[in-house]
Amino acid sequence: MKSACRASVSHHDAVVRELREDPELAFEYLKATLEEEDEVALRLGLRRLVQAYGAAEVAGKAxxxxxNLYRALSPGGNPTLKTLTSILRALGLRLSVERIQSDAQAGC
Incomplete structure (x- = not known):
């Protein structure tokens, strides 16, 4: 017999729900995935944001x-810079560059 209520929610579903409910958390979450310098983590982070904000809506805005959106963000995906910036723009975000502060510069 199936239960009317699920006793728990998957980690993925919980993360997507939290990202949907808190735009600042979504921003910090994606920023943290970029800092990992890991393509797989970035695609997963973007995929979760896309799910949180609705794939059809994000795809349309992008x-x-x-x-194609799902393919670009799939584990084997390899989105172009144009695709990546389009997705980010659709999410209200953009890529930026900042200087890495070295230990020598930190003391100045």
């Missing part, structure tokens, strides 16, 4: 077909 000028992509939903299938």
């Amino acid at each position: 000028g992509l077909r939903r299938e």
Whole structure:
């Protein structure tokens, strides 16, 4: 017999829900994935944000077909810079560059 209520929620679903409910958390979450300098983590982070904000809506704002959006953010995906910036823009974000502060500069 199936229970009417699920006793627990998957980690992925809980993260997506929290990202949907808190835009500042979503921003910090994606920023943290970028700091890991790991393509897989970045695609997973973006995929979770896309799910939180609705894939159809994000794809439309990014000028992509939903299938292409999913393909670009799949584990084997390799989005172009244009695709990446389009997705970020659709999420209200953009890439930026900042100087890495070395230990010698930190003391100045």
